[in-house]
Amino acid sequence: MSTKEKTFWWIGGLLIVVYAMFPIAWIISLSFKAPADLTNGSFLPTDATWQNYALILTGDASSLFLPALRNSFGIVLIATALASLLSMFAAYAIARLDFRGKRLILSTALGVAIFPVISIVTPLFNLWRNIGLYDTWPGLIIPYLSLTLPISIWTMSAFFREIPWEMEQAAQVDGATSWQAFRKVIVPLAAPGVFTTAIIAFFIAWNDFVYGISLTSTQTARPVPAALGLFTGASQFEEPTGAISAAAVVVTVPVVILVLVFQRRIVAGLTNGAVKG
Amino acid sequence: MSTVITPPGQKAPPQPTAARGGSSDRARSEQRLGWLLAGPAFAVMLLVTAYPILQAVFDSLFDYRLTDPENRSFTGLSNYWVVLTDRIWWVSLAVTLFITVVTVAVELVLGFGLAIVMNKALSTIRPVVRAAILIPYAVITVVSAFAWQFAFDINSGFVNGWLGLGEFDWFGGTWSSLFVVCVAEIWKTTPFISLLLLAGLAQVPEVLQEAARVDGASWWQRLTKVTIPNMKAAIMVALLFRSLDAFRVFDSIFVMTAGANNTETVSFLAYRQTISRLEIGLGSAVSVLLFLCVVLICVLFIKGFKVDLGAARGE
Numbered sequence: 079m080s081t082k083e084k085t086f087w088w089i090g091g092l093l094i095v096v097y098a099m100f101p102i103a104w105i106i107s108l109s110f111k112a113p114a115d116l117t118n119g120s121f122l123p124t125d126a127t128w129q130n131y132a133l134i135l136t137g138d139a140s141s142l143f144l145p146a147l148r149n150s151f152g153i154v155l156i157a158t159a160l161a162s163l164l165s166m167f168a169a170y171a172i173a174r175l176d177f178r179g180k181r182l183i184l185s186t187a188l189g190v191a192i193f194p195v196i197s198i199v200t201p202l203f204n205l206w207r208n209i210g211l212y213d214t215w216p217g218l219i220i221p222y223l224s225l226t227l228p229i230s231i232w233t234m235s236a237f238f239r240e241i242p243w244e245m246e247q248a249a250q251v252d253g254a255t256s257w258q259a260f261r262k263v264i265v266p267l268a269a270p271g272v273f274t275t276a277i278i279a280f281f282i283a284w285n286d287f288v289y290g291i292s293l294t295s296t297q298t299a300r301p302v303p304a305a306l307g308l309f310t311g312a313s314q315f316e317e318p319t320g321a322i323s324a325a326a327v328v329v330t331v332p333v334v335i336l337v338l339v340f341q342r343r344i345v346a347g348l349t350n351g352a353v354k355g
Numbered sequence: 356m357s358t359v360i361t362p363p364g365q366k367a368p369p370q371p372t373a374a375r376g377g378s379s380d381r382a383r384s385e386q387r388l389g390w391l392l393a394g395p396a397f398a399v400m401l402l403v404t405a406y407p408i409l410q411a412v413f414d415s416l417f418d419y420r421l422t423d424p425e426n427r428s429f430t431g432l433s434n435y436w437v438v439l440t441d442r443i444w445w446v447s448l449a450v451t452l453f454i455t456v457v458t459v460a461v462e463l464v465l466g467f468g469l470a471i472v473m474n475k476a477l478s479t480i481r482p483v484v485r486a487a488i489l490i491p492y493a494v495i496t497v498v499s500a501f502a503w504q505f506a507f508d509i510n511s512g513f514v515n516g517w518l519g520l521g522e523f524d525w526f527g528g529t530w531s532s533l534f535v536v537c538v539a540e541i542w543k544t545t546p547f548i549s550l551l552l553l554a555g556l557a558q559v560p561e562v563l564q565e566a567a568r569v570d571g572a573s574w575w576q577r578l579t580k581v582t583i584p585n586m587k588a589a590i591m592v593a594l595l596f597r598s599l600d601a602f603r604v605f606d607s608i609f610v611m612t613a614g615a616n617n618t619e620t621v622s623f624l625a626y627r628q629t630i631s632r633l634e635i636g637l638g639s640a641v642s643v644l645l646f647l648c649v650v651l652i653c654v655l656f657i658k659g660f661k662v663d664l665g666a667a668r669g670e
Contacts, residue, residue, distance in 0.1 A: 090472035098487040168396035177389025201410035349554040
C-alpha cells in the first residue's frame with residue numbers, strides 16, 4: 079500500500095472515531111454547563127461546573143435518579159443472569175445434541191427477536207395490574223427475558239458450536255473424572271462465549287425504554303431510561319437539560335468502559351449470531 | 356434458493372436418528388435430554404410473547420376502557436374498523452414507513468462505507484476504530500435521542516449557530532422534526548449494520564478481487580461487480596433486521612417530539628391508546644396491526660428478496 083493510500087485509510091479511521099464520539103462529547107460538554115450557560119449556543123461551556131452532577135447525585139433530582147439507577151442495575155443484572163442460565167442449557171443442547179425440535183426452538187427465538195415490543199406491552203399492562211406485578215421488579219424482569227433470551231440462545235449456540243467437545247473425552251481418557259473434565263476443560267472453553275453473550279444481553283436490557291415506561295409508575299421499579307424520559311426541571315420554568323445530560327453521562331460511562339475493554343469479543347458475538355464472522 | 360432458516364447448531368445435514376427404526380434407546384434419551392435442557396428457555400419465550408399477543412387479539416375484540424371496566428362489551432372487529440378508518444392510523448403508518456425507508460437506506464450506504472474503512476484500516480488503528488464504532492451501539496437510545504435533541508434545540512443547541520440558521524425551530528414542523536429523529540436513529544444503529552457488513556466483506560474471496568484487478572477492473576467495477584454480489588446474503592440479513600428494528604421506532608419519538616406535529620409512529624400510537632388513554636380495546640387493535648405489519652415485512656423480505664438466513668452465515 080502506498081503512503082498516500084495509507085494516509086487515506088488513516089483519515090477514514092479517524093473520521094469514524096469522530097463520528098462515534100461526537101454526540102458523547104456534546105452531552106459531556108452539556109453536563110458541565112451552568113443553567114445560565116446552557117443557552118450560550120456554543121459547543122463548549124464557558125465555565126465548567128459540577129453543579130449538574132451535584133443536582134442528580136446529592137441534590138433535588140437525586141430522589142428521582144438514584145432509585146432509578148438502583149432499579150436498572152438490579153433488574154437488568156437479574157434478567158441477564160436468568161437469560162444466560164436458561165440459554166446456556168438450551169445452547170448446549172442445540173450445539174451438542176441431536177434432537178427433533180431444534181429448528182423449532184431456533185426459529186421461535188428468531189420470531190421473538192423480531193417481535194414488536196409494544197404489542198406485548200398492551201396486554202401485559204392490563205395483566206400486571208390485575209395480578210399485582212405492575213410497578214415491581216419481577217414485572218420488568220419477566221418481559222426483559224423476551225428481549226434477552228432470543229439473542230442469548232443464538233449467540234451462545236454459535237459460540238458453543240466452535241468448542242472442541244472431544245477434549246472432554248480426551249481428558250477422561252487421561253484419567254480425569256467427568257466432573258473434573260467438565261470443570262477443567264469445558265468450563266474454560268465455554269466461559270468466554272457465555273460472558274460475551276451476557277454482555278450483549280445486558281446492553282439490550284439496559285437500553286429498554288418501552289417496558290420501563292409502560293409497566294412502572296413510581297420509583298419502586300422505574301429504570302433509568304424511563305426516569306430520564308420523565309425528568310422535569312426544578313420548577314416549571316427551568317429546563318432539566320443540565321440534569322438530564324449529567325444523568326446521561328453517568329449511565330453511559332460504565333457502558334462505554336465495558337465496550338472498550340471487551341470490544342473484540344462483543345464484535346465476535348454480535349456478528350456470530352447473524353452472519354458467520 | 357431455499358428460504359429455510361438453518362439453525363447454528365447444524366453444521367452437517369441432520370442425521371435421522373430416532374426416525375430410523377425408532378428403537379434406539381440412545382437416540383430417545385438424547386431427544387429427552389435435548390428438550391429437558393432447551394425446554395425451559397423455549398417455554399419462557401412462548402410465555403412472554405405468544406401468550407401476550409393472543410391476549411391482545413382477544414382484548415382487541417372488546418370495547419374496553421380501564422376507566423370504565425364494568426361496561427366491557429364484545430364488539431367484534433369494530434375496533435379495527437375504528438382504527439383503519441381513522442386518519443391518525445394512516446399518518447402514523449406513513450411516518451413509520453418514512454423513518455424506516457430513510458434510515459435503512461442511509462445506514463446501508465454509510466454502514467458500507469464504514470465497513471470498507473474498517474476492513475482497510477491499518478492494524479495500528481483498527482482496534483481503536485472498532486472500539487469506537489461500538490460506542491453508538493452501546494449508548495442507550497434515550498440518551499442518544501436527548502443528545503441530538505439538545506444539539507438541534509432552539510435554546511440549548513449549537514447546530515443553528517454552526518450552520519448560521521439563526522432562530523430556526525427544528526421541532527416546529529413535521530419534516531424538520533423527522534429529519535432530526537432520523538439523524539439520531541442513523542447515528543445509533545449504523546454501527547450494527549456496518550459490523551454485519553464487515554463480517555460479510557471478510558467472506559468475499561481475496562482471489563476474486565485479485566483476478567478482477569489483474570483483468571484491469573477499476574475500483575468501482577470491483578466494488579459493484581465482485582464485492583457486492585458476493586456479499587448479497589449479508590446485506591439482505593442486515594437490511595431485514597434493521598428494517599424490522601426501525602419499524603418499531605418509539606424511544607426517539609417519545610423523547611424528541613412526543614408525537615407533536617404529525618410525527619407519531621405506530622408504536623407510539625399503540626402506547627398512547629393503551630397507557631395514556633387506557634383504551635385497552637383500541638390499543639390492542641393497534642398492537643395487533645403493528646404485529647401484522649412486522650410479519651408482512653418479514654414475509655416480503657424472505658419471499659420477495661429471497662433472504663436466506665442460512666446462506667448468510669456461510670453454511
